[in-house]
Amino acid sequence: MIRKILAAGCFFVVTNTTFAQSKNSKQSILPIGVFDSGTGGLTVLNAMLTMDLFNNTTGAPGADGKPDFDAEYFQYLADQSNMPYGNYAAEKKTDLLKEHILKNIDFLIGKQYAVNTTGINWINKEKPPVKLIVVACNTATAYALPEMKFYLNKKAANIACIGVIDAGAKAALEWQQKNEEGLIGVFATVGTVASNGYPRTLLALAKTMGINEPLIFSHGGLGLAESIDRDWDYFVDTLHQTRQTYKGPSVKNKNYTIDTTLLPIYNFSNASNKLLCEYDDKGSCLDIQLNDPSNYVRYHLVSLLEGLLKNSKGKKMNTLILGCTHYPFMKDSIRFVLDEMYNYTTNGIYRYREVLSSKVELIDPSVETAKEAYKTLMKMQLANKSIKEKMQFFISVPNTALGEVALQKDGWFTYQYKYGRVAGENKEYVRVVPFDQKNIAAATYNRFREALPKVYTAIQKASQ
Secondary structure (H helix, E strand, O other), X not given: OEEEEEEOOOEEEEEEHHHHHOOOHHHHOOOEEEXXXXXXXXXXXXXXXXXXXXXXXXXXXOOOOOOOOOOOOEEEEEOHHHOOHHHOOOOOOHHHHHHHHHHHHHHHHOOEEEXXXXXXXXXXXXXXXXXXXXXXXXXXXXXXXXHHHHHHHHHOOOOEEEEOHHHHHHHHHHHHHHOOOOEEEEEEOHHHXXXXXXXXXXXXXXXXXXXXXXXXXXXXXXXXXXXXXXXXXXXXXXXXXXXXXXXOOXXXXXXXXXXXXXXXXXXXXXXXXXXXXXXXXXOOEEXXXXXXXXXXXXXXXXXXXXXXXXXXXXXXXXXXXXXXXXXXXXXXXXXXXXXXXXXXXXXXXXXXXXXXXXXXXEEOHHHHHHHHHHHHHHHOOOOOOOOOOOOXXXXXXXXXXXXXXXXXXXXXXXXXXXXXOOOOOOOOOEEEEEOOOOOOOHHHHHHHHHHOHHHHHHHHHHOO
């Protein structure tokens, strides 16, 4: 008998009732799988590695001085080759996105990964399948939960799959219940915003919780997650001039326009090459391109607040859901800019105080997702009691043995090839390999070390 739980379309568990009632020791010693379109999902893994909210002996709520997942080990997958997921909807390729996501599921429940030997030749190595999947990606959760559910049923994998949207929405509503009702901002990728996943979930959960229907305002952060993961189309740290291949906000971008009248408010950093200008022969700047994650934060938060000014909802924003697992990397910058905007004046008048609270609660869905994962592990009686192996960190890279692949100078797919592919062709566009010094930049490792020390240590141990 298959039991189904589907709450607000964003969190589901697929499990066999008989299996849940009798612990399977062979499955309990398997790892927990976590995947994202890139490295942002490591923030969810970090929450799982550091969380102490339950008693490890009884599973009951209450810290016991030990990390809740202390006995577990993990497999992490960054689908770097196919990211950013947020652009597939805009390119009318959500069917292709779903195909990528199901391939990620297939990899995690599978038993092999790849190693490149001579550039175009690959060999397979063995890995254990996972016992639980955490989808640490808002866009994947928003677009592909039904497909993941069907796929896991079809595979008869008896594996629970946990997404991040329901967890983030619940945390936002619970915070407002305990504090003060205000407008809930959703700061997510363009794809997640286009899916309407967070508003739909917030409204459904509010009804279930018996509370007032929340006011919601969403903004898509084009290029922010991509710049954090150093996507060539949005951020190249060696650049010193503008380029035609740039896809992010700019003066010339009609959908994500840098409004030159707002330049004093954006207050972009122009240190080094963080801001690029296209000059005319008189030295005037004809176009502006962002080339640093902190400048993307500034552009998008100002744009969000300007949107609120034009579409006042009657309440101030006091809650902001970081609806992309990459965004917690920039939490300090986000908080700093919001404080700066609260105090920003134009002609002695506070520009944003009518729409912005003095304190904005930043909702990181990672912790709530980790809670759901722990509860599911206990419910299915899959807690590891015996063997704990070394963690594994994997990343998708272009399959150089597939002759058609088109690569940029940095070795990743070109934008045209990435979004020009057609779903259903059954081609092996990528191979999944371990993290190494080539497929993960040194600057990215430094970010892990500073922001996610537990994860960084685990990555270092995995590579030994």
